[in-house]
Amino acid sequence: MEQHRVMIIDDERIVGDMAKMSLEQDGYLVETFLNGEAALTRLGQERFDVVVTDLKMKGIDGMQVLKAVKTLHPGTPVIMITAFANLDTAIAALRGEVHDFFPKPVKIKELKASIGRALEKRA
Amino acid sequence: MTDLGRRARTVRDSIGTFLRGVLPKRGRPVEQVFAEFRAVMAAHDQALEIVADIGEKLGGEYLFDVVYLRSSYDLLVARIAAMIEGFDSLVEGKYPGLGQVSDLIDREVRRLLYDLTPPGSALVLSLDEMTWERAAEVGGKISQLAEVRNHLGLLVPEGFGVTTGAFDEFIRHNGVDQLLETAGESDPAAWGPAIRERVLQGTFPAALTAAIADAVAKLVDRYGADGRLAVRSSAVEEDGDYSFAGQFETVLNVPLELELVLNAYRSVVASLYTEGALTYLRHLGMNPAVSRMAVGCLLMVPARASGVLYTRDPAAPGNQLIISAAWGLGAAVVEGSAEADLVTVARGSALSIVETRIGRKSVTMVPDEGGGTRSVETPALKRGVSSLSREQALELARQALRIESHFRRPMDIEWALDHAGRFVILQARPLRLPQTGPDAEARDQPVLAAPVARLAGTVVQRGAAAGRVFVLRSANDLEKIPHGALLVARHDSSDFIRVMPIVSAIITDAGSPTSHMAALCREFRLPTVVNTGTATAVLTDGQDVTLVADEQGAAIYEGLLREVLRTAKAAAEMKDLYEFRRKRSVLTYLTTLTLLDPDDDDFSPAGCRSLHDILRFVHEKALLELLEGASRGVRSRTMVRLDLPVPAGILAVDIGGGLKLDKGAKFAGPTQVASRPLRAVLAGLLHPGAWHTESIALGMGELFGSMMRMPDITDAAASSNIAIVSKDYLNLSIKFGYHYSVLDCFAGETPQQNHIYFRFSGGATDMAKRSRRVELIASVLRDFGFAVRIKGDLLVARLDGAGLERSSALLDQLGRLIAYTRQLDAVLTSDEKAAAYAVKFLEGDYVL
Numbered sequence: 001m002e003q004h005r006v007m008i009i010d011d012e013r014i015v016g017d018m019a020k021m022s023l024e025q026d027g028y029l030v031e032t033f034l035n036g037e038a039a040l041t042r043l044g045q046e047r048f049d050v051v052v053t054d055l056k057m058k059g060i061d062g063m064q065v066l067k068a069v070k071t072l073h074p075g076t077p078v079i080m081i082t083a084f085a086n087l088d089t090a091i092a093a094l095r096g097e098v099h100d101f102f103p104k105p106v107k108i109k110e111l112k113a114s115i116g117r118a119l120e121k122r123a
Numbered sequence: 124m125t126d127l128g129r130r131a132r133t134v135r136d137s138i139g140t141f142l143r144g145v146l147p148k149r150g151r152p153v154e155q156v157f158a159e160f161r162a163v164m165a166a167h168d169q170a171l172e173i174v175a176d177i178g179e180k181l182g183g184e185y186l187f188d189v190v191y192l193r194s195s196y197d198l199l200v201a202r203i204a205a206m207i208e209g210f211d212s213l214v215e216g217k218y219p220g221l222g223q224v225s226d227l228i229d230r231e232v233r234r235l236l237y238d239l240t241p242p243g244s245a246l247v248l249s250l251d252e253m254t255w256e257r258a259a260e261v262g263g264k265i266s267q268l269a270e271v272r273n274h275l276g277l278l279v280p281e282g283f284g285v286t287t288g289a290f291d292e293f294i295r296h297n298g299v300d301q302l303l304e305t306a307g308e309s310d311p312a313a314w315g316p317a318i319r320e321r322v323l324q325g326t327f328p329a330a331l332t333a334a335i336a337d338a339v340a341k342l343v344d345r346y347g348a349d350g351r352l353a354v355r356s357s358a359v360e361e362d363g364d365y366s367f368a369g370q371f372e373t374v375l376n377v378p379l380e381l382e383l384v385l386n387a388y389r390s391v392v393a394s395l396y397t398e399g400a401l402t403y404l405r406h407l408g409m410n411p412a413v414s415r416m417a418v419g420c421l422l423m424v425p426a427r428a429s430g431v432l433y434t435r436d437p438a439a440p441g442n443q444l445i446i447s448a449a450w451g452l453g454a455a456v457v458e459g460s461a462e463a464d465l466v467t468v469a470r471g472s473a474l475s476i477v478e479t480r481i482g483r484k485s486v487t488m489v490p491d492e493g494g495g496t497r498s499v500e501t502p503a504l505k506r507g508v509s510s511l512s513r514e515q516a517l518e519l520a521r522q523a524l525r526i527e528s529h530f531r532r533p534m535d536i537e538w539a540l541d542h543a544g545r546f547v548i549l550q551a552r553p554l555r556l557p558q559t560g561p562d563a564e565a566r567d568q569p570v571l572a573a574p575v576a577r578l579a580g581t582v583v584q585r586g587a588a589a590g591r592v593f594v595l596r597s598a599n600d601l602e603k604i605p606h607g608a609l610l611v612a613r614h615d616s617s618d619f620i621r622v623m624p625i626v627s628a629i630i631t632d633a634g635s636p637t638s639h640m641a642a643l644c645r646e647f648r649l650p651t652v653v654n655t656g657t658a659t660a661v662l663t664d665g666q667d668v669t670l671v672a673d674e675q676g677a678a679i680y681e682g683l684l685r686e687v688l689r690t691a692k693a694a695a696e697m698k699d700l701y702e703f704r705r706k707r708s709v710l711t712y713l714t715t716l717t718l719l720d721p722d723d724d725d726f727s728p729a730g731c732r733s734l735h736d737i738l739r740f741v742h743e744k745a746l747l748e749l750l751e752g753a754s755r756g757v758r759s760r761t762m763v764r765l766d767l768p769v770p771a772g773i774l775a776v777d778i779g780g781g782l783k784l785d786k787g788a789k790f791a792g793p794t795q796v797a798s799r800p801l802r803a804v805l806a807g808l809l810h811p812g813a814w815h816t817e818s819i820a821l822g823m824g825e826l827f828g829s830m831m832r833m834p835d836i837t838d839a840a841a842s843s844n845i846a847i848v849s850k851d852y853l854n855l856s857i858k859f860g861y862h863y864s865v866l867d868c869f870a871g872e873t874p875q876q877n878h879i880y881f882r883f884s885g886g887a888t889d890m891a892k893r894s895r896r897v898e899l900i901a902s903v904l905r906d907f908g909f910a911v912r913i914k915g916d917l918l919v920a921r922l923d924g925a926g927l928e929r930s931s932a933l934l935d936q937l938g939r940l941i942a943y944t945r946q947l948d949a950v951l952t953s954d955e956k957a958a959a960y961a962v963k964f965l966e967g968d969y970v971l
Contacts, residue, residue, distance in 0.1 A: 012188040014702035019186055021700060054188075083190040105180040105187035 010054040036060025055082035077118035166206035175914035183697035220728035244288035262357030262417035282421035297325040303412040311401035322393040354387035369617025369639030426539035428510040451487035574678035586650035588628035781848030800853035803931040807938020870930035895957040
């Protein structure tokens with residue numbers, strides 16, 4: 001079975017840790033990043049099938065990650081998770097740039113389902 | 124009069140007489156008391172919902188962050204503050220101290236949520252001073268020991284703890300914090316030795332030297348200068364979720380001299396930065412730069428015998444506990460170098476010894492004159508006899524079970540038997556039991572050829588491993604072990620931590636399931652077999668084999684059977700994530716319920732350990748206040764027991780037009796209830812078939828589990844069900860069996876003013892069944908048009924604006940539902956069943 005690569009970006013370690021453990025059990029290959037800078041560097045080297053990013057982070061934030069993914073890997077869906085759902089995310093979502101967005105806390109099951117849909121759509 | 128009626132009358136009379144006799148008559152009208160009560164309960168209900176929400180979001184099914192925790196907590200604190208203020212006014216200051224205890228809790232929660240060091244923390248604390256909220260200052264190990272002494276009254280060694288505050292001072296004073304900062308995320312092997320050296324050469328801030336000198340002097344004053352100390356780590360994270368077993372140094376037999384104690388302190392702190400400890404920290408995903416260590420200095424117990432006790436047997440999770448024991452000091456047992464005696468005790472109402480296996484006990488560890496310890500050969504006469512008598516083993520088991528029931532989880536206990544024949548508890552920490560996951564998938568396991576060998580001994584951690592055998596001949600060879608090897612050794616050793624991340628299994632000739640190494644292997648989920656007697660002889664260095672260790676024992680197969688591994692790999696769980704556990708630790712102060720029995724002395728503001736405790740205390744006492752208010756100064760007509768054909772045990776308090784009683788009546792039948800909502804609910808409760816009288820058998824485990832959580836729920840508690848009524852209003856608090864529900868409703872002529880609020884929580888059976896019942900109730904209520912919210916096993920339903928007729932019909936259905944679901948969860952063994960029962964209920968079929 002082909003293993004899909006998922007990138008998780010969140011400045012709180014617990015989010016990446018929990019998502020990684022849970023997605024790995026479903027057979028995904030998961031890499032986690034604590035800031036946008038490190039994530040963008042990695043995106044320059046490697047293509048991911050899905051990117052899940054926090055919106056509000058110090059330095060490079062979720063919107064900038066979104067832009068970078070659209071430039072580097074236009075086909076890669078981005079899922080936004082955020083404690084602060086605001087107008088910008090809503091607009092981005094409406095424009096279809098974001099595959100999905102969830103307010104935190106997000107049920108892991110729902111995030112997984114969304115990742116599954118993103119992969120189907122991409123295929 | 125029915126028997127029940129007579130009983131009810133007696134109870135009512137005695138409550139009334141009691142209250143009238145004791146309480147001053149105050150002038151507050153019952154309506155005012157009731158209005159205040161409702162305001163308190165409104166804040167209480169909101170707070171309870173937030174507590175339940177946090178509990179649910181931190182349950183492992185959600186991704187959450189600290190932003191969520193902080194904002195939810197802020198909301199919670201505001202509701203709690205409003206509730207306490209209203210409560211103090213309601214009870215007119217009768218229960219002072221809730222404000223103080225909530226401040227203490229707040230300080231701890233903020234420390235966790237904002238990573239704060241509590242200001243003004245002490246450098247040294249005596250065991251007396253280690254109250255529950257200071258646990259973080261002295262670390263898990265010492266604070267739990269203090270609890271065993273201060274709460275259970277069991278014997279523990281006297282002594283003191285050097286706090287994490289002192290650790291911070293020491294680290295800063297010696298510039299270790301800067302070294303750690305420079306090291307950053309680089310490989311600890313590179314910087315560990317330099318930091319260790321800095322700590323070992325470290326000097327002490329004057330205040331810290333003075334505090335330790337003072338504590339040592341006090342011990343000399345009270346116990347004489349001949350005492351010796353055991354100086355041991357008590358790291359903040361070392362609370363038993365992670366055992367850190369054997370990773371940190373313990374310096375034994377330290378004379379009561381300041382310089383020597385300071386030296387021991389340096390050695391223990393330095394051990395935070397050893398290769399083994401750093402490997403372990405990395406395994407947990409912890410940052411060594413922020414790890415902090417408190418240090419316990421406890422008087423040594425001159426031990427005749429000592430050892431370890433597990434209140435459950437990790438190798439055979441039946442109903443038994445195991446004790447390993449050897450002559451002299453216990454280090455020999457926990458380090459796994461003595462072949463200890465092993466006593467198995469059956470738990471249960473009467474303890475009994477199942478088996479005593481006499482170990483060889485070739486060496487005995489004794490204190491050395493100049494400090495430290497040494498091993499001596501055990502005299503031949505003592506080798507062949509058990510180091511514990513039957514009576515002693517049983518006495519120790521009894522003490523251990525008290526400790527288990529206090530901490531409410533299986534425990535790993537280090538103990539010593541002193542020369543006066545008394546047991547002293549040296550350490551008590553939660554015991555990690557092995558995962559049982561792989562067995563469930565046994566059907567999918569590939570069919571294997573016959574094993575080339577079956578090993579005797581004890582499976583410490585189940586699982587399978589395929590790899591090349593590495594027989595360890597000398598401790599120095601640890602460095603040479605290749606990745607993926609099966610480590611085969613004569614003895615178990617906690618030094619093996621260094622290779623646990625790279626080996627695929629550990630098998631030893633000698634060793635104990637209660638050793639430090641065993642605890643670590645369970646944490647690493649590393650397949651491990653000890654005490655095989657023959658492993659180093661049966662297995663050859665360099666041989667490719669596959670180990671399968673399961674409930675049937677350990678078997679060795681020829682070659683690398685990789686297909687075995689896939690099914691045998693134990694699934695990792697959220698609770699293994701360090702960050703997850705760290706964040707969850709805040710629940711200790713929020714959702715944990717320790718205040719259980721209202722008749723207990725601890726049921727007081729000072730007994731509250733969590734915000735949930737405060738909520739429970741306020742609920743209980745606010746209801747009591749209402750009862751007292753009703754019984755005081757007002758005619759006895761206002762409070763009567765309902766005489767019903769089912770044992771619902773409801774006390775009705777009339778605040779205006781809710782009851783039509785004959786003059787002098789002391790109880791009321793259903794026909795004397797004038798309150799429209801109560802009449803409707805009673806019609807439902809008494810609906811034919813809805814109230815099941817036969818009790819549904821609970822499995823023993825389930826009953827035990829729920830007793831541990833809520834021992835107060837007994838039949839007697841049913842008598843505290845209370846209905847506050849007026850013509851159009853009902854507030855009903857009901858505790859049936861093992862759950863709690865609250866119904867608050869107004870059902871009058873004007874639909875816009877009407878509301879029905881229903882809350883339901885608790886339950887005796889396991890969480891899955893309880894949430895099935897909650898789901899069942901939710902689906903029924905949704906069908907009736909309620910808006911329903913569920914948080915864990917708390918359900919809140921609300922419906923506004925129903926006309927009188929519809930309100931009455933709904934309340935009748937709620938009455939039936941309350942009756943019907945009393946014991947329902949015991950039969951809800953699957954989600955399908957729950958759905959089927961919901962449909963049956965809606966069709967009016969109440970057969971279980």
